[in-house]
Amino acid sequence: MSDIKSKGGATIEEGDTVSTPYRGGKHEGKVEQIVTDDKEAQNLGAKGTNHAPAVVFTDQNNKKVAHKPGTVTDLDKES
Template identity: 55%
Template sequence: MTGKDIVDKEGQPIHEGDTVWTPIRGGKHEGTVEKIVTTEAEAKKEGVKHPPKVLFTDQHGHHVSHNPGTLRHEDMEGK
């Protein structure tokens, strides 16, 4: 499996190990990409639907999956 065609909201490639985030309900989900699911078989195994999905554990310890196009890479400027 490769994430070469999986890109974030700004068109940047997403890879396992990247730090990504998405705004949600007045806050955000942020975490390090653990897996990128690209096939129906992988999706079924991981318990998600409608691949591709990016799987990560958010800052609260919840396992989450998001569509790649809703995610952004963590802004490293100012850190």
């Protein structure tokens, strides 16, 4: 179990649906991975952050993205 928290304070886990605002729109998808190691974050191959912690998911446009946990809302646990 992860101790990584979303913007609203909910614990983020793999499989949760998350959303984050991005350039006037949003990225939304199911969490595939939670990265807690900087070296692993740099080798993700996902658009977004290069430093841990990071929440990795494939967005609605089928692009793999990574965002800082404090920028995402866990739609499964927050309204």
